[in-house]
Every structure is written in structure tokens, then in C-alpha cells.
Amino acid sequence: MKGWSWRSMLPPTSPSGSFCAATSGSPGQRLKQRSSGWSTECWVGVRRNVHPKVQPERIRNMSRYLFAIWDGGGAVAPELGVARRLIENGHQVRVLADPTLRAQVATVGATFSPWVRAPHRTSNDPSGDVVKDWEVRTPFEGLRRMRDRLIGGPAELVASETAEQIGDYSPDALMADYFMLGAMIAAQGAGLPVAAVMPNIWALPVRGVPPIAAGFPLAQGVPGRVRDAMLIALVNRVFAKGLPALNQVRDRHGLRPLRSFYDQVLGVDRIFVLSSSTFDYASPFVPANVSYAGPVLDEPQWAVPWVPPWSEDDARPLILVGLSSTFQNQGDLLQRIIDALSTMPVRAVVTTGPMIDPDALTANSNVSVVRAVPHGPIMEKAALVVTHCGHGTALKALAAGVPMVCLPMGRDQDDTAARIVHHGAGVRLAPNASAEKIRRAVAEVLERDSYRLAAAQLSSSITAELASSRLVEELGSLASKPNQPRQRS
Known part of the structure; x- marks a missing residue:
């Protein structure tokens, strides 16, 4: 945390997020504790909810994280799994996400704010899908849809809503899905540390690996390397068309223009890939600010217990x-x-x-x-x-x-x-x-x-x-960084 203050210690919308009656004592001194599920810690100047697994000595090192994610199906469980791990280690998390994720966010113990103006889902009906990628016939058509409907096109709306949340919540750091470019821009404009999360394998073009969505094996020899270079050039051309609009959003938030569309992700403080570095053959080629944190294998909140209909001694595979x-x-x-x-x-x-x-x-x-x-x-x-x-x-x-x-x-x-x-x-x-x-x-x-x-x-x-994963510790170090000045050239 960037220094103690009364406001920075208050949770955003906690039912117990009110000041204690006690006013004497040193800031950060605990006066009493009572527990029922989530415990309520009463410190001089602040009262707040604390996850039941959190040890009292961790509370003074608490940081506040704003997560910016979208309803991306299988991406949700690992991203909320990161939020759960932070909360269990004494931190506070607010999640800015599609209204469809409200219940799942509540389950991990985070507070929730919905996207309102940015593209979002309000139900699981396919008609409400933002991209509708099942309609496309080629990978490049799918990439263009992602660029225009989710990643780059809505960046201004995403940035404006994220900026409002930053003003209301005063987070110590932003954790954004790597598609949420507008959220990264808003946080960088506010001088906050920013982490991007990839809840899958490495997805940006790097030399030595076929581009994402191609599904090709690793290149073997010159023909394969030529194939990859040509495909990467085509993918780069698709995303380059989104760069002017992205730079306009950055300009409105006091940031210098980028030379590449990908630099919005590559230029954040840390990038966490929630995958196995052994499994992902792109791992030797990624930039220095990338960390493979290992897969987050949390089950989705909508999964329910199941009883097998077969006898326990059934030997069939x-x-x-x-x-x-x-x-x-x-x-x-x-x-x-x-x-x-x-x-x-x-x-x-x-x-x-x-x-x-x-x-x-x-x-x-x-x-x-x-x-x-x-x-x-x-x-x-x-x-x-x-x-x-x-x-x-x-x-x-x-x-x-x-x-x-x-x-x-x-x-x-x-x-x-x-x-x-x-x-x-x-x-x-x-x-x-x-x-x-x-x-x-x-x-x-x-x-x-x-x-x-x-x-x-x-x-x-x-x-x-x-x-050996140090994901929570690395995020803690990120949140302890001092605010950065804006990057206007």
C-alpha cells in the first residue's frame, strides 16, 4: 500500500465498512475482533470485513486491487481465482465486469461493479454475445471482430468507466484482462501500477512461434519460419488498423502515442500468464516483464456436485x-x-x-x-x-x-x-x-x-x-509501487 490514510483503509461497499466509534490509539492499532463467517476487524479509524483465513498480522499490509474483466467463458474462473487468492491473503478486490458475473464475483468475496456503457452481457443468451465468433468463417475475420467489438473499438468506453471506478475506489493497482486495453489506459493515466493477465497461453505475436488462432505446430526449418513470419505480418496488419483510435484514447488520458497496437499490453508493469511454461512452447520467447504464474485451476462457480449413476466396482474406463x-x-x-x-x-x-x-x-x-x-x-x-x-x-x-x-x-x-x-x-x-x-x-x-x-x-x-508460483507475492509487490507520473511526451 502506498502509505496509510483514513480513506485508503475504507472498503468500497462493505456492510461493515464504517468508522469505529473508538478514536484513540495509533493508526493501524486493532481494538477488538468478532467473528461470524467473515470477521469484522475494528482498528483505530476504520472497520472492515476480513476474509476468515486472514491472519491479523497481514491486515496492515493490505492493498486494494481493481480488476477489469469481461465474461469470457473459461477465462472467468482463473481470473476470479486470482482475486480469491488475493482476498484470502488479506487484500481487498473490486471487480468491474459484465452484469452476468455478479454472483460469481460475490462468491470469491470481492465487491462488484458492472460495466454500464462498455460492451457487456446481461444474460447467457447467445444473442447477447459481444463478438458472436461462431458466425465467422476465417481466423482473420474473428480477429477483426475481436479488435472492433471487444479489444480496441470500445477502449474509450472501457477507459471512462475504469477511470470512474479508480476515482471512487482509490485502488493501489489495476489487474486487467489482456483484452481490456481501455482499463489499462485509464490506470496508466492515473499513475497506477498495472498488471495484465492472460488466462491462457501466450497470445501476442513473438518471433519463433506461430501467431495465435493459427493452430500450427512449431516451425521446423526454413519453410515453417517463413510461414510463421507471413502469418504474423497478416495478423499485425489486422491490429494495426486499430492503433489510431487507441492512440486517441491514450491522448485523452494524458499518455503518449504507441507505435504498435500490442504495446498497450506489452507496456504495462507486469504480465501474468496463467498457464504452464512447460506446456506453452511460446514461453522462451516472451518479454522480460512476463511471468508464467502456473494455471489457476478453480472450478467455475456454476458447477454443481454430481453422483455417478454407475456402481463403484464398474471397471470400464x-x-x-x-x-x-x-x-x-x-x-x-x-x-x-x-x-x-x-x-x-x-x-x-x-x-x-x-x-x-x-x-x-x-x-x-x-x-x-x-x-x-x-x-x-x-x-x-x-x-x-x-x-x-x-x-x-x-x-x-x-x-x-x-x-x-x-x-x-x-x-x-x-x-x-x-x-x-x-x-x-x-x-x-x-x-x-x-x-x-x-x-x-x-x-x-x-x-x-x-x-x-x-x-x-x-x-x-x-x-x-x-x-513455486509467487503470483500473490508479485502482485503485492506491484501494489506497493509508488504512483507513476503520466507519460505525456
């Missing part, structure tokens, strides 16, 4: 199926996966996610179709995961040492699938693969030990990375 938690028009693919597994001597749990009604799918008795269950406990017993290669599902499977059949449907899923295949931990099919092709791929991964051994090797690496 257990398979978990999980596609996107957002709409990607995945209903037909789910049915083809179910058709493939229904003819095999396996048990399968198919999780449809919030967007697909389980009753709309038809399955045999060996396949249980449910909307949402926690994946972690099932993966502990699973022999295989069939997935679209969302980063969260893929890294949970690898952390558990479970190989995969990959059916990526777009976004960064093809790139995650490419890394799984690169490490030998699974096979990859096109999303239009027939039920018979899916069945053969499942049989191959179940029968060949090499896939399981490769997944087990990655599991060991991920476990070691998680044990």
Missing part, C-alpha cells in the same frame, strides 16, 4: 467430455461425441455447459449427460478427456495426468490443441469429425500408453510450477 461454456454452436458436435461413446465399452460424463440443454441430446445408459459438474474430481479417476481445448479444461486434464482427444472449435483452442499434440498428450480432430472418427481417436488414446505417459510427465511439471 471413465471418460469426461467438456466443450465450451460459451456458445460456439457446439450442439451437433456434442451429439456426435455421445454417439461415438455410446457404442464403446466405456463410462462417459458429458458436461454441456450453460448454453446447451442436456435434454436436447440423446445418449445410451453408459453416457451420463449433465449441464455442469466440477471437472477436477472426475479427472482424478478419468482415463481420457474429450475436449474443445479450452485452456482451463486442457490444463486441468494435464495437471491430473489425463490425455485428451482434442476437437478445437476456434479462438485459442487450436493453439492449445497444437501444444497438446506437440507434447504427445493427445490427438487432434477437426470439429466436423464424424462419430466414427471420434470413436477411433478415443480408442487409440485409451489403448496407447504413450499418451498417458506424456500427460503424466506434464502433470509433474505443472505440479512443480504451481508449488
